[in-house]
Amino acid sequence: MRNEINQNASSGGVYILGVIGAAFYFFPKAVGFWTLTIGFLKSLAWPAFLVYEAFRHFAL
Numbered sequence: 674m675r676n677e678i679n680q681n682a683s684s685g686g687v688y689i690l691g692v693i694g695a696a697f698y699f700f701p702k703a704v705g706f707w708t709l710t711i712g713f714l715k716s717l718a719w720p721a722f723l724v725y726e727a728f729r730h731f732a733l
Contacts, residue, residue: 691720 699712 688720691723692716695719 693716695716696713699715700709703709703712
């Protein structure tokens with residue numbers, strides 16, 4: 674049996690930077706628990722929408 678280790682995890686770091694940037698954008702606008710929770714969920718999903726729109730724009 675062969676063990677293969679894939680060490681191409683650089684996209685994870687870019688995703689985390691996107692989440693942190695989105696959190697800095699959404700969190701100051703939060704005025705309560707639920708708006709903070711929604712801001713957290715938006716900050717998790719925002720990088721995926723950014724990549725989707727980039728791919729659509731560049732017709733990939």
